[in-house]
Amino acid sequence: MSNNPGPSSRSAAIAAAVILLITGLAFFVLPNVMVWLGEISPWLAAAAGAALVLAFFLVFWLRARYQRRGE
Template sequence: MSDHDQKGSRSAAIAAAVILLVTGLAFFVLPDVMIALGNISPWLAAAVGAALVLAFFLLFWLRARYQRGRE
């Protein structure tokens, strides 16, 4: 494995770890946020929950698209 390949795989692993850590933290606090928002409006709570789940997949889709563009 070349030095460039090692740096690329290390960078990808670090990026994935950071993404998973941030989203894991967001999903950890999501129930409390949804309960608080549900007191205001159940639709608002549902929208925020759905947006967070979609953002998780959107982030990985954008990263994959960026990586394909660099190759």
């Protein structure tokens, strides 16, 4: 048994890194977006923030479902 990671574990790590990078960038610009939306409506700003947080968990949940289906 070797210590080299298989192609599937490497693919999963790359996918997770890409998801985290995109989410990190989204959370980096989120305060500016919320201030901009808050000028229109505080409720719209809150909805945008909540949607981004929920989307973060939704992506990982969907990925887990897809991986379970493939087994």
